[in-house]
Structure formats: structure tokens, C-alpha cells
Amino acid sequence: MRKFLSIYFVIAISFLSPPAFSQEEGKELGLPGDNLNLYAVLTLFQKSKTIEDFEKSLNEQRTGVNNLDLNLDKKADFIKVVTKQNGDSFSFILRVDVSKTETQDVAVILLDKNKDKKTTLQIVGDEELYGKNYVVEPSPTAVASVTANPAYTGDNPVTVNLPATTTVVVETIPVVQYVYSPAYVPYYPPYYYGYYPPYFFAFSVMAVGIYHHNHYYHHHGYHGGHYGGGNTVIINNRNNFNNYNNNKMRSNTVSNNMNNGRYTNSNRSSNRMASTRPAASTSNRAATASTRPSTGTNYRPSSGVSPSTRTSNRPSGGFSMPSSRPSSMGGGFSRGGGGGRHR
Template sequence: MNIRNYFTACIVCLGMTLTVSAQEQPEQDSTGLPGDNFSLQGALDLFKQSASPEAFEKLLNSANSKVNNLDLNEDGNTDYIRIVNKKENDVQVFILQALVSSTESQDIAVIELEKKGDNNAIVQIVGDPDIYGESVIAEPAEEEDNAFNYPPTSHGPAASSPEGIVVNVWLWPCVRFVYAPAYAVWVSPWTWYSHPVWYRPWRPLPWYAYRPVRYTYARRYVVVPVHRIPPARVIYRPVRVTSVTVINRNRVVVNNYRTTRNVNRYTPQRTNSGGRQYQSNTPARADRGSAINRGERADRRARVSENRPGGRNGGNRTRSGRRKADRGN
């Protein structure tokens, strides 16, 4: 084999190695949870683009958006996601609910929205713990034209927060639409038996193909550790819907995720793109020492004390005797 053929063979082998690595790499950040196949950031981005909740539902169930890749009932087609709106004063929730069967539905996420003033509103999307293993919260990341740090009593495009900047979403078309005086809350009329004429289900993508599309939405949104709209949870809690079929089917993977998941504290840090990322700065509970470890350390101290001459109490009496003897001399 001459040198040219040798280098050609090396290049071919290297190309094959890189190809295999590229195919295997996307699998590494898959949790195996159902939530891997639904982009919270993508849903919030579609909400931003929509003119109304009805238009949002249509975009969400469009194959072109590629936000929804869920097949919870494993029938080979993506699940239809309907929108259910609830409102109380200036707080609104938009429930994203998958139609699993003729008798069951499963909540996927909730968009929480609150009007904070005449020209201010904040929004978050919260992933359902049965789908994501825990409540995952995402919100818009601050950008040059939508966020500034300013006193919360003033008016402007953003609000101050201990956890960082809060983005004002009042200029989103759907937000202004749902706070118009004539707006009536939207409840999707579609059911398992009745779908809109425009809807065409599609085959879900495999993870390696869905992952790159899913993460294109993550650049403009950030996962945060805090609920900013507590009243929204009060509105949503009584109407939450879960599917026994979905819970049983994913029980093992969800329980494993919750068991191995470390509960960390987070603090906001700036990123080069202007957004926020939250990283752990607190050691895990095991690192700080559990009650069992503290008990073991106490037992070791007691055993060391007892192994000393005279034991714990005997040692004290001996030292006391020495002191008396010294005074006598």
C-alpha cells in the first residue's frame, strides 16, 4: 500500500467514525421521559407568534412547527394538543392538553400569564411533572430590545426580580388579544372523535432527528427555578387532568428520573447571548452529610472516648484526681 492509499484509507475511517459519533451523540442528552418529545420553549415561541389562543392551537398541531412530537398512546401518530383557557382577574392559564383516547386526556404543560400594569405582562410555561418528571419552568430570555433592569414600581419593558430580569410580553399579539375587554376565554371544541378539518397527524420523529429542531427554540428561552405567578397555580390545580394510561406506561422511567435527580439551588448567570442560565452552586444533600452520616460520626466519637483508659467518665475522674493532687502538693 503506497502512502496515498494509506492516507485515503485513514480519511475514510475518520469519516466513518465521525458519522457514527454524530448519530450517537443526540441520544446522550435524552432522559427517556415523554417530555423529551415536546418543546416547552417551542410552545412559548408559538404562543408569542399567535394572534389568539385558537391560532396558537393550530400552530401547535402543525407538522411544520415541529414543537409537538408526542405519541403518548403509542398509536404511531402524534397526539392532538388542545388549549383550555382559565381566567381569574388579571391572571390567565392556558392548559396544553393531549387527547390520549376517547376517555382520557393528559396535561402536557400550562402557560401562566399575568397582567402587571397598563402596559406590562409576564409569562411562564410549566411542564407537567408526569411528563417531565418534575415541574420544568421556562420563560423568555432577555434580549436587547425586550428587557432592562429597572425598579418594579416603574413602567417599562421589564421588571426586576431577585432571580434576574423579567421580560415584559405585553406586545405579544396573543397577550393583548386575551386582555381585550371583549375577549371570552377560549376552550377548544375538539375532542378525540372530532378534529378540525385542517388537522393531519404525522409520524413522530426519532430522537436523533427531533433533537436538533427542538433545541433551536431553546436559544430564546431559559429554564428557571421559580414560579413568578403564584395565583396561576391556584387556578390550575383544581382542573388538572392526568391519564392513568400515560402514568402507568411511564411510571418506571419517571420514578427512576425522580430518584436520581439531584435537587439543587440555582442562581442566575449571564450568558454570552444575553440570556440567563441557572447553574447549581450548592452541594448536594449527600455532600453536606445526612442524618445517618452524622449519627455514624457521633458513634465513632463515643467509641473512641470509651476506648480511652477509664472510659468517658473514668477519664474525667482521673483528670479530676490529678488536679486535686497537684493542689495538695
């Protein structure tokens, strides 16, 4: 009898667990931003030593942070990090080249030091991708327990007890110390659509439900976001944000995909569009043009690195040569990067 009751108890718990877990993890936004968790992005930023290091970690498959697919080709987009500076105020823009002619800003990290030398750090999601006023910042106070699902407003909200967080001292973050040090040199990413760093390959994106589950734990220790629960975070430097907002890049392809509900049916189901990303693009960055014949159209594999069908004469390091490709950048030289490759 006791054995029977034990089995019955286990079965009952198994039926009760799914809704409990779903409450703990909260709701998805139902927007493209579900595929780039800004809590995870800000965590990665705080672990980085330089902006170039942050860009690399953001795009490597091993970190599992980038699951963004704005052009719906079933592959992760390369996210470059563009820096804008005005005195002690920095804007680190997360930007995707959706096609050869279109660029979309995804989010912006705002780093600011006021007249009292107090440093603040926030990340703001693009309104089209995350909804209005999606702002996340490190939690201003230590937290012993949190309401696991801010979107759940029923009579019995689920609360989980987690180890108390340590209040983040922004001034001690390695990348923050670097950009405010005399050794800081601005980083200008030389990459564009079809031309990426050697470490990047367009890996297949995962289902948004799995991605959301993998990264929800990052929410603990941060303040803001609005998974259905409103946002109480105020942007610290409105002038800095307005300067970014007035010059942000928008893609017609992304807008059309949004209006036609294509992101809803992307990696949330099996109804995926065919890949439109070319295997390679023509670049005039090299000193001489390649005369090697093309092997035909090559669709990108789901994983691994596809061997190049052309020889690139672009140097592997040093300063990047000017490109005739339209750019949203204000110019400047590229630091490091180790060269790149065409796809």
C-alpha cells in the same frame, strides 16, 4: 504527501464530530415530554395572533412541533388549548384526550400582569411528562454566547457563539396584546377524542432523536428547562399555578405506560404497540343520528385524510351544541373553529 495529509485530516474531523454535536444538543429527558419541545411551543405561542391560531399551529404537521403520542398508537395526539382566567392572570392548558374517558394535561402556559402592569410569560411542563419543576421562560437578558449543553459538566464544556438574542418584551407579543385587549373573546375548543378540526389528521410520529435534533435550536433565547442541569426559574405567580395544579387532569393510561416503561420503548425504538385509536366515535352533537351502516373497523392511515364513512349533521361553524360527553371544561360557547370531523 500534502494531499494525503488533507484526506487524513478530513477523516479525523469526521470521527471527532459526532461527540461534539451530541454535547451541543444536550441529553433527552427520557420522558414522554421529549416528544413536545416546550421551547418550540413557547416560540409558536409568541408568533400566534389568537389562542385558536396557536392551537391550530401547534397541531399542524407542517410546523413539526407536535410529536406527542401518549396512547402509543403511532400517531400524533391532538393537543387542545383550554383557557382559564382570573383577572389579569391567564392559564393556557395544553391538554390531550388520551381516550374517550381519560384526559392528560401536558403543560400550562402562564401569562400574568402584576399590579405594576409588568407582564410575564412562562410554560410549565407536567411533572409526570417532564419531571419536577420544568419551567421555561424567555431569556430575561440578551445573550451573546451560551453553553450549548447545560447537562455537560466536564472540564472542557462546549460553548458556541451565536448572534445575540433580543430581549423579549412580553407586552409586544401579538397574542398577549390580543388577550389583554377589549376585543378579546375567550376560545373554548369543542373537540374531543375522535372528533377533531378539519385541518388535523393523525400523522405518524418521528423518532425522538430526530425530533430532538430538529428543535434544539429553540433553546437559545430561553431560560430554564433542566436537561440534566437543574432549574433556576421561579414561577412568577404561584397562586395562578397552584389553582391550575389543584385541578389538573391526569390519565391512568399515561401513568400505567410510564410505570411499565412503555414510553421508553415507543418511538425511541421499533417496539411499538398496536393502534387502539378508533377510526370514528359516536357523537350526539348532530341534530339527528346517522343511519348509514358502518363499513367495519378502520385503522387510521399513517398520513393523509381518511374518507369519512358517515355523514355528520353538525353545523360547520357558529356555536357548538352541548355534548353529553363528560368534560373538564366549565362550559361556554366555542368561538369559530370551522366545525370538525369524526375519526
